[in-house]
Amino acid sequence: MPKDVSVEELKAKAKELRLNILKTAKSAGSGHFGGSLSSADIFTALYFKYLHVDSEKPAMPERDKFVLSKGHAALAYVPCLAMKGFVPMESLESFNHYESAYGMHPDAGKISGCDASTGSLGHGLSIGVGMALGDRYQNLDTKVVVLMGDGEQNEGSIWEAAMAASHFQLNNLIAIVDRNQFSIDGNTEEIMSLEPLDKKYEAFGFKVIRCNGNDLAELDKALAEAWGEKEKPVCIIARTKKGFGVKRFQGAVEWHYGAMDVEMYKEALADIEAL
C-alpha cells in the first residue's frame, strides 16, 4: 500500500536525490548523468511513497519488487537506496572505485535492496514478468515495477516480455518508460523511431498511462492509478528531460555519460539547489 506522503515532501526528496547523484558522480569520477537525472523523480516517488520495501528486511518475500532495466542509472538507484537506508550513505564515496560494490551498473549480489543485476539493456521486463508470475503463484499481494529507458525499447526482448505480460494477465506488473527522447547516439526518433509508443503498448495489452515524469504531482497520480489497476499490466510513459535539473546536461545528448570539473560541479549543485 502506498504511504501517505505529500507531493511537497516528495519534491524535497527528489532534490536531495539529485544532489546525491552529483556528489556520487564527483567521487566516482564520471557518471551517467542524463538518464540518472531524468529518472530521479520516478525513483523518488517509487521509493518514498509507493514501493513496500524495508531496509531491515531487504529480502522479505512480501516486498514489492523493483528492476532497474536501464541499469546505467545506478548512479540514481544506489544513492536512492542509500537514502532509504539499504546501504550506508558514506559508502557512496566508493562508487566506481576498485573493489567497490557499486559501479556504473548495479550488482544485486553486492547491493542490499537491489533485486536484479542489470546493465545489459532489454532484460528487465522479462525478469519483471518472472517476478510477477512468481509472486502471484505464491499468493503474494505485491507489485513488480520495471524501469526502462526509451532507447532500450529498441530491444526485441522487451516486446517478447510485453507479449508475455498481457498473455499472463499480470495486473501486478508496472512498466515505466523514462521517455527522455535520447539514447547514446541521438534522438530516439532519428535513431530508431518508437512512436506511437503508447499505441504499441496498448496493442500489446497494457493499460497505458502518460504523464510528465519530472512533475511529481503528475507522477504521483499516474502511480496511484497504476497501483489501483486490477486487470492489465500497466505501462507508464513518463515524459522526462534527459539530465533534468542541471542546465548544462538538460537535453544534451553528449551528457548521457561524462565527467565534470570542479567548476561544473559547483554550477550543477547550484542548478539543483535552485529547483
Added chain:
Amino acid sequence: MGKDAGTVWTVHDANKMTSKEIYGRVLADLGERNDKIVGLTADLAKSTNIGIFGDKFPERMFNVGVAEQNLFGIAAGLAATGLIPFASTFATFASLRAAEQVRTDIAYQNLPVKIIATHSGLSFGTAGTTHHATEDLAVMRALANMTVVVPADGWETAKAVRACIDIPGPFYMRVGRGFEPPLHENEDFAFEIGTAITVKEGSDITVITCGIPVLQARDAARELEDDGISVRVINMHTIKPIDREIIVQAVLETRRIVTVEEHNIIGGLGDAVASVIAESGKACAFTKVGIPDEYSVIGFPEDLYARYKLDSTGIAETIRELLGKEIEADEDWTDED
C-alpha cells in the same frame, strides 16, 4: 604516413589514438576504395568509432538502435546481397547477446560479416560484469567458419581491418576501449592473419599472449633478461585459425609455456594453445593466466590487470613460478609398471 592504405595520420597521431579510433579511420578509408563496404551499429556509433565511417558515408551506415540481435541479423541479410558489412557494438553484446544470430545467420551461412567488437576484456573496468567481455573468444572460437583476431595495438588493428576484407567468410575482432601504448613503433612489420609474431626470442620459457597483455609480456621478458632468464614472447594475434607450428616449436625449444589473455581462463587463447600442446604429444610445463573462473570486481582496467596478473609484474611472477616447476618427473609415470 601510413602507406599501405593511403592512411592520413602520422606515427605521431597513431601513438595518441585508441585502437577503435584507428579502426574507424581505416574503415572510412577503405570505404572510399570499396563501395561494397557498409557499416552497422546498435546505438554505439560514437562509442565504437564506426561513426567515423558513418559520418563519411551516411548512406552506407545503418544504426539499428539498441538492438544487437537485429543488428547481426540485418548484417547477415546485407552480406547475402553481396555487400561486406562491418558491424560494431561492445564485445560482450556481439558475442553473448547476439550469439545465435552470429552463429546461425552469419557463421553457419559463411557470410562475410566483419564483427569489430570494442570494449573488450576488462577494458570497460568500472562498468562491471555486464560490460566486461571475458567469454567472447570462447564463443567465437567455437563457431565454424569464424576467424578470430585480437590485435595487440592500433597498428595491428589497422592491418587486421584491411586484411579481413580478403577473408571470404565471417570475421571477429575485439579491441579495447581506451588508449593503450602501442606495441609496434610503426607499421613496418609483417602482419598476416593466422601467422603469429615472435615479439622477442628466448630459450628458457615462452609466453604466448594476445591483445593488450602482449606489451606487458614483452616488458616482463626484458626485465627478466637482467636476471639471466631468456623469455620468448609470441603475439598470437589470431586465435583462430591458430598458428600451430609456432606453438609446437616453442614446446620443443623451451619446454615451458605460459599463456596470458584478458579472458576467462576457460575457452580462450590458453585452451586453444593447450589443445595444440596436448596433441603434440610432448611434455611441457604449462600454465594459463587470465580471469579466473569468476566475475570480475569493479575497478579501472589497470587495477584489474594488476589483480589478475595481466600486467608486466604479474606476468614476470608467473614466469618465475613456472620456471621453478619440475617437469621431468618421469618416476611418477605408472605405465611401465
